[in-house]
Amino acid sequence: MTDFSSVYAALRRRSRGQYALLAGCCFFSVLLITAYVCVMRAPTVLAVLPEGGDSRKQVMMIFALAAVGCAVFTTYAAGLFFREKSRETGVFLALGATRAQLRRELFRELAVLAFGACAAGAALGAPLAWLLWQVFRLFVADSAEMALTFDPRAMLLALAFCLYVAAVLFLLGGRSVARTDVIDVVHESHKSEPIRAVPRWYGWGGILLLCVGGFLGYQVPSFCVLVLHWYAPEGLTAIFYLPALAGLYMILLHTVVNGWGRRRHRYRDLIATSMMKFQGRQTVRSMLVMTLLIAGAYFASFYAPMLGVNAMLSYDARPADYAYHWRADQDIPQEDEVRALAEQYGVTLTSWTQAGMARLAVDGYASVEHEGSLGVTWEEEYRERLCSDLFLSESAYTALTGEPLDLAPGEIAGVMDAQGEGQGVFGGTATLVTNCATGETWPVTTVEPLRNDLLFGRFVLDDGDYARMTAGLPADWRETQVFFNVQNCADTYDFAGALFNEIVDRSDPAVALFDAWDPVVREQEIAQNGYYWCDPEYLEENGLEAIDYAQRDSSDFRLYWQYMPQFRVLDKADFVRTMAVFLVLFIFIAVVCFAAVFVIAFTRCATIALLNRQVYDDLRRLGAPDAYLRRSARGQVSRVFLVPALTGTGLIYAFYTMILYFNGDPAGISPGEAAGMLACLAIIAAVSLLQYAVYRLTLRRVCKTLSIG
Amino acid sequence: MLTVQNLHKAYPMGKTTCEVLKGISLEVGDGEFVAVMGPSGSGKTTLLNCISCYLPADAGSIRLNGGELTRLRGDALAAVRNRRLGFVFQDFLLLDGLTVRENILLPAIIGGTADAQAEARADRLCAIFGIAAIAQKYPAEISGGEKQRTAVARALINEPLLILADEPTGNLDSKSARAVIRSFEQAKAALGATIFMVTHDSYAASFCDRVVILRDGVVWRTLGRERRERAAFQDALLDSIREMGREGA
Structure with a gap:
């Protein structure tokens, strides 16, 4: 050398x-x-x-x-x-x-x-x-x-x-x-990397900051949009989450340095506590990273159960086994053909109801966006023809749902979902209705909304008003809605598939329309911009897939075709396939984040063991038995695992609950969401078991490094 | 050889400063074995670190063979540390990944002079200090005394003008300490080395030609061994230390 x-x-x-x-x-x-x-x-x-x-x-x-x-x-x-x-x-x-x-x-x-x-x-x-x-x-x-x-x-x-x-x-x-x-x-x-003295108020102060930051971070963007009429840049609104991050850091510092509550046996965990304290900033930083990753991983993990449980409950809650609608200018299978097809598959129809609907324009306030020095702002602009909605007569509504209804002339009622939610998607109010074929308008009064999952987003009119207002509408502004039930619905998958295929096969390209496509909005947009973003030829430019009958099993088709039938057995059975990319993507993210957490925790504990080998040798020379050394090592390893796990899990569960609450329309948690949250608890239990296994593995490795028998 | 004049050094202590060296002046002659003693906080290690250029002095001069050390920076400073100074530390500072012989050769390797001559010199140093048998062992496999003798050999590999030793016996038992001091004596006798050693240990200091006693950042007294027996010199050192204690009380 x-x-x-x-x-x-x-x-x-x-x-x-x-x-x-x-x-x-x-x-x-x-x-x-x-x-x-x-x-x-x-x-x-x-x-x-x-x-x-x-x-x-x-x-x-x-x-x-x-x-x-x-x-x-x-x-x-x-x-x-x-x-x-x-x-x-x-x-x-x-x-x-x-x-x-x-x-x-x-x-x-x-x-x-x-x-x-x-x-x-x-x-x-x-x-x-x-x-x-x-x-x-x-x-x-x-x-x-x-x-x-x-x-x-x-x-x-x-x-x-x-x-x-x-x-x-x-x-x-x-x-x-x-x-x-x-x-x-x-x-x-x-x-060593000593931490400065940490006041005891860091614990509660941290929790307070965490709550304030979480609340502000989530609410400020909505506040900017709804109150200030300003689409604030996401980077700017994200700043409001910073108090939550600071709070989290304070909580972890307090946990590592002071601990919660008064220790009954002050000297029992003296070694583990003191050593942990003097591993200092790096331990707290590692814990912070782990906490955030655990929170992110759970956030991703909750996607599948929330979506799945909610969807399954809503499928079960549908008032009819089969529902579909078609534009009146389409040749779609009707009762005789459906019964014949059902017979081929050995399916017995137990009920059949169909009713006409018509598309009318409604008034309302449009959000008109302006690009300015502060970014995009918006203002409300009243339009007599804001968009179009499907209208049913009160007798049609009663026929479809079995609910008696008597609206006075000039009254309309919007249909919300079964929980009475959905106002964000469908306003459910109007003061003026227009027949776009004749140009005639009628002032209306909106009354208490109705509730029905399968008719969500429709309006209901008095029978007389319906006849008057829809007179003269051509076939492409009229639709038919069908509800029917079958015996042993769960066994009718093949029939459902065949009927679905028949409907798609017989729909012509004119109705290969995206869910949000609206003839009234289209007319305005073309007049204003020369094109309509929702027309099939422009969808891809806007990052969306065009509706393609050949891709009828794709999630894009199933989720976004405007005339997608709602067949309970089909939706339930194909749910996982329809949402496969979403589900797998979020499971993948969760796996990646949890893997990162486990590796960080393992590395941190291995490092603590390496750095403190001398201390353990000294303790052994002072006569400490293996049981004492093991308890001390366990105290440190468990803290590295437990503190981020508890904090991250609690944090994301509370945050998720808050999101669900404020996302409710109106604010609140629906039974489906509550069931979804219960399913998330099961996920937490399963992941916690896995964490425990990694913890045991890490502890064994640490004890081996420290030569603890 | 080494001339220290009016050396000052202070450390910041919160909002105030603590002056550790308050104008120290001393000289070490060519081939001399000099120790610095004094109670804790007297400035011994700070003095050594300033001479080693590990710490910059606030004021004063440190000259080695006429060359001013306090103004050296960068590569020039590294060259002085590598070729003109040799270091022996209390905790040896051997590299665990290198064998005893490789550790000894390290300054020559760093200086780019690790040729056959250097290897022969390393082997000779191993023989002089009685560590030839462990030359291929790693530091973790040898005793504290052997480690320190390795460190002494390492300090001598580039034939420096001056060896600076910081509490070289501080971490050793008496037998090992005696072996290390003997190695310094051998270095002086066989190689003509000049040694400047900081120590707490009056036994180790009693082997020196001269002992400088510091108190509160100044030279309190300098004692020469002259023709005294080692034990008598140690007694004289202990008397001086007792006297210093009485004065301080």
């Missing part, structure tokens, strides 16, 4: 563990981020997540959490590496090595390590994402549109993260060499 590089190589061989830990952390972070971005930016996923929609925002938000988590984790691992390496650096400096000499060797090592870890992580990220996706396809849900394709541009995000990892390594490495106080550098690895 005659040159400095060979000294470095020899030291590297002896410190393989440290290098492996850093390389492993970098590799793991890049792997997770790459896998995540590959799925997040996959055309398969983007096709089903509407641009600007909540789902896409949620995916992005959790990605931001995961990216911050992995970034903090990598920075922490790098900091730890250079801290351990500082003694070596100090000795070299003390013996007369120049900083340039050290920097050259260190940077050469870091270049190899960063490139190797990042390249491996980035290269394996996409295969990992693909593999997980295929596993989910096999065991969770599958459909034709689940075929996963990747967009190579997603790798740019992964590359950006790789650059961050490399930058952190070189920045911290450069800083560790640039330090001037040799004695300080030599003793760096022996220093």
Whole structure:
């Protein structure tokens, strides 16, 4: 050994563990981020997540959490590496090595390590994402549109993260060499990271800040839109979540330093508590990252049970087994044909009701947006023909639902869903109704809304008014609504499929319309802008798939075709397939986030064990038995696992409940949502079991490191 | 060889500063073995760290063979540390990943002079200090005394002008401490080394040619061994320390 590089190589061989830990952390972070971005930016996923929609925002938000988590984790691992390496650096400096000499060797090592870890992580990220996706396809849900394709541009995000990892390594490495106080550098690895005294009010103050931040962060965007008529930039409104983050940090600090409540046995956990306290900022930061990741992971995990339970309950609550409607100019199977088809499949119809509906324009206030210096603002503008809605006569409503109804002339009633919700989607009020064929208008008074899941979004009129107002409407402004029931509905899947196919086959391209397509809005938009965004030829420009009869099993078709039949047995059986991409995407995100949590917790505990080996040796010399040492180790490991788990779980459950409450229309939690929240508790129980298993594994490893038998 | 003149050093302590060295002046001659003693807080280690250029002095001069050390920066400072100074630390500061022989060669490797001559010199130092048998072992496999003798050999590998030792026997049992002091004597006798040692230990200091006693950041007294027996010199040192204690009381 005659040159400095060979000294470095020899030291590297002896410190393989440290290098492996850093390389492993970098590799793991890049792997997770790459896998995540590959799925997040996959055309398969983007096709089903509407641009600007909540789902896409949620995916992005959790990605931001995961990216911050992995970034903090990598920075922490790098900091730890250079801290351990500082003694070596100090000795070299003390013996007369120049900083340039050290920097050259260190940077050469870091270049190899960063490139190797990042390249491996980035290269394996996409295969990992693909593999997980295929596993989910096999065991969770599958459909034709689940075929996963990747967009190579997603790798740019992964590359950006790789650059961050490399930058952190070189920045911290450069800083560790640039330090001037040799004695300080030599003793760096022996220093603890004390936390300053933490006042006891940090606990309750943190909870208060957490609640205030969570509430403000969620409500301020709505306040800006509804009260200030301003679409505030999301980056700006996100600032209001910051108190929640500060509060969370305060809660964790208080938990680590002070603990909650008074300890009955003050000296019993003295070692574990004190050691935890003096692991300092890094422990609290790791816990903060874990807490946020757990919250993000649960947020993603709750998607499937909330959606599933809610959907199943609403399918069960439908007042009819089969419901469909068609435009009067279409040749769609009617009662005789349906009965004949049912007979072919051995299905017995127990009831059949059909009624006419007509499309009339209603007045209301449109939101007119303006681009200004503050961004987009909007103002209300009254329009006599705001949009169109389907209207039923009161007798038709009674025939379909069996509910007697008597409206006075000039009165209209909107139909909300079975819980009386849905005002955000369907206003349910109007003061003027227009027959678009004749141009005649009638002032109306809106009365108490009605409730029916299958007629949600329709208006009901007095019979006389209906006849008068709809007179002269051509066939493409008229529709027919059918409800029918069958014996043993659950056994009629094949019949339902056949009827669905028959309806689709006999619908002509003129009704291949997106759910939001509205002839009244179309007329206005074309007059104003020269085109209508909801026309099939413009849908793709707006990030939406055009309705295609050939893709009748796709989620786009099932969710957004304006004339999509509502067949209970079909909807229930095909739910998982229809929502497959959504479900699998969110399960994938949850798995990635939980994997990150487990690795961070394991690494943190392994580090605590490595750093405190001397303390445990000293305790053993003082006569501490294995049981005492084990309890002390367990105290620390359990805290690393338990505190973020409890905080993250409690936090997201409360936040989710708040979202559901305020999303209610009016505010409140529906029975379906309450059932969904119960299902989420089951998810929490299952994940907690998994966490416990990882905790036991980690504890065993820590005890082995500390030579506790 | 080494001339320290009117050296001052203060540390910030909250809003005030604590002056640790208050104008220290001393000289170490070529081939001399000098110890610095004094109670805790007297400024011994700070003095050594300033001479080693680990800490910048606030005022005063430190000259090594006529060259001013306090103004050195960057590569020039590194070169002085590497070629003109040798260091022995209380906690040895050997690199665990290198063998004893590699640790000894380290300053030569850093300085780019690790050739066959340096290797021969390392082998000779191993022989002189009785660590040849453990030359291929790693620090974790040898005793504290052996570690410190390795550190002494490392300090001598580049044939420096001056060896600076900070409490070299502080972490050792008496037998190991005696072996380390013997290694300093051997370095002085066989290699003509000049040694400047900070110590608490009157036994270790009694082997020196001269002992500088510090109190409250100034030189309180300098005692020369002259022709005295080691034990008599140690008694004289202990008497001086007792006297200093009485004055302070």
